[in-house]
Amino acid sequence: MILQDEDITTKIENDWKRLNTLAHYQVPDGSVVALVSKQVTAYNAVNNSTVSRTSASKYENMIRYTGSPDSLRSRTPMITPDLESGVKMWHLVKNHEHGDQKEGDRGSKMVSEIYLTRLLATKGTLQKFVDDLFETIFSTAHRGSALPLAIKYMFDFLDEQADKHNIHDPHVRHTWKSNCLPLRFWVNMIKNPQFVFDIHKNSITDACLSVVAQTFMDSCSTSEHRLGKDSPSNKLLYAKDIPSYKNWVERYYSDIAKMPAISDQDMNAYLAEQSRMHMNEFNTMSALSEIYSYVGKYSEEILGALDQDDQAGKQKLAYKLEQVITLMSIDS
Numbered sequence: 001m002i003l004q005d006e007d008i009t010t011k012i013e014n015d016w017k018r019l020n021t022l023a024h025y026q027v028p029d030g031s032v033v034a035l036v037s038k039q040v041t042a043y044n045a046v047n048n049s050t051v052s053r054t055s056a057s058k059y060e061n062m063i064r065y066t067g068s069p070d071s072l073r074s075r076t077p078m079i080t081p082d083l084e085s086g087v088k089m090w091h092l093v094k095n096h097e098h099g100d101q102k103e104g105d106r107g108s109k110m111v112s113e114i115y116l117t118r119l120l121a122t123k124g125t126l127q128k129f130v131d132d133l134f135e136t137i138f139s140t141a142h143r144g145s146a147l148p149l150a151i152k153y154m155f156d157f158l159d160e161q162a163d164k165h166n167i168h169d170p171h172v173r174h175t176w177k178s179n180c181l182p183l184r185f186w187v188n189m190i191k192n193p194q195f196v197f198d199i200h201k202n203s204i205t206d207a208c209l210s211v212v213a214q215t216f217m218d219s220c221s222t223s224e225h226r227l228g229k230d231s232p233s234n235k236l237l238y239a240k241d242i243p244s245y246k247n248w249v250e251r252y253y254s255d256i257a258k259m260p261a262i263s264d265q266d267m268n269a270y271l272a273e274q275s276r277m278h279m280n281e282f283n284t285m286s287a288l289s290e291i292y293s294y295v296g297k298y299s300e301e302i303l304g305a306l307d308q309d310d311q312a313g314k315q316k317l318a319y320k321l322e323q324v325i326t327l328m329s330i331d332s
Contacts, residue, residue, distance in 0.1 A: 019091045138252040149270045153262045171222045178220035187213050219245035
């Protein structure tokens with residue numbers, strides 16, 4: 001039996017014509033199916049004149065554009081009505097929106113409804129990997145390696161600055177730490193794995209990683225996210241998991257705060273060791289040039305700050321920086 005999108009058995013109810021499905025043909029589970037070239041039946045031959053004037057085959061619009069979300073599929077309705085006969089086509093879901101709404105919007109909503117179950121299934125498949133990633137990032141113990149000294153040193157510095165300026169709101173401290181590490185570094189790595197791995201990131205992968213990155217950002221936020229039926233599906237997808245992730249983030253910051261403080265000597269030794277290990281991996285002259293472009297732009301502010309700092313005054317850093325600026329201006 002050859003299955004057709006439309007034939008003499010196609011059902012029409014109240015100006016709605018439903019494209020034939022496996023259920024319509026009563027095809028049982030376990031049946032063997034095969035793709036064959038499109039058949040020209042007597043029914044199709046009679047209706048070809050009408051079909052060719054509208055859209056060749058309404059159902060073909062569903063399968064013609066199978067590229068990325070930014071292809072024609074997102075701008076073209078999945079099933080268009082037959083304007084001459086007034087019959088509206090439908091496959092799995094009817095479009096009940098008002099006629100003045102854009103056809104593309106109706107098609108997009110239909111796609112989201114059809115693929116919602118697949119979206120949930122994919123989320124379930126990836127759940128363990130997302131959990132493992134978040135737990136590794138937001139853990140001082142289950143990370144495979146010791147917490148870098150720089151993270152402890154930086155977080156302690158932020159706490160010191162909060163104490164210095166009488167900022168006792170824990171949400172502010174939490175936000176500072178989130179902005180300087182998870183949201184500045186890790187989100188960038190999650191959304192752009194090609195920065196670390198020699199891989200090609202296609203548009204579908206990019207869309208999936210954006211959902212994970214958005215969940216990561218929501219987990220670092222201290223505000224409550226009120227979700228409703230009109231909320232984006234990517235936010236609804238992990239709505240039940242985000243409270244647990246938020247607890248992980250808070251525990252991570254708390255565990256780091258309880259760790260022994262890092263002395264300036266230990267930090268300097270750590271940085272010197274890192275510099276030695278990666279001595280031949282970076283273009284130091286290029287890095288110095290980038291730093292100097294920043295120094296040149298804000299030279300007055302930097303020199304003023306160095307003059308007011310006791311430690312910088314002991315090392316005469318302001319005087320040394322002025323010498324560098326003078327030397328660079330002569331060379332230029």
